[in-house]
Amino acid sequence: MIFPSNRVRIVVATRPVDFRKGHDGLAALVKNELRKDPFTGTVFVFRAKRADRLKMLYWDGTGLVMSYKRLEETTFTWPAIRDGLMSLNHAQFEALFAGLDWRKVKALAARPPAAAE
Numbered sequence: 001m002i003f004p005s006n007r008v009r010i011v012v013a014t015r016p017v018d019f020r021k022g023h024d025g026l027a028a029l030v031k032n033e034l035r036k037d038p039f040t041g042t043v044f045v046f047r048a049k050r051a052d053r054l055k056m057l058y059w060d061g062t063g064l065v066m067s068y069k070r071l072e073e074t075t076f077t078w079p080a081i082r083d084g085l086m087s088l089n090h091a092q093f094e095a096l097f098a099g100l101d102w103r104k105v106k107a108l109a110a111r112p113p114a115a116a117e
Contacts, residue, residue: 051075
């Protein structure tokens with residue numbers, strides 16, 4: 001999958017959205033309902049009422065990029081439906097996008113080496 005970087009912020013809209021919305025409709029939803037700026041490079045992930053579909057929207061510096069994925073034989077593991085946003089780290093997002101349970105992905109603590117050679 002083409003993805004901007006592992007340093008980009010990823011947020012999931014926890015309430016299902018109308019999947020007929022395109023670039024502009026989702027950007028308006030981000031701005032007006034989620035109270036975020038859709039043009040910051042943050043990746044916004046949206047779910048449909050059917051848990052087997054997701055859309056992503058992000059600004060790459062030259063335009064809005066939207067992607068869509070539908071799982072054929074299973075469903076995505078979504079957070080509980082409620083108003084608001086939820087952040088995911090890059091590894092959790094990759095698990096979600098692959099159809100895996102992102103809740104089981106834990107970040108490892110990174111520590112500097114004890115000595116340099």
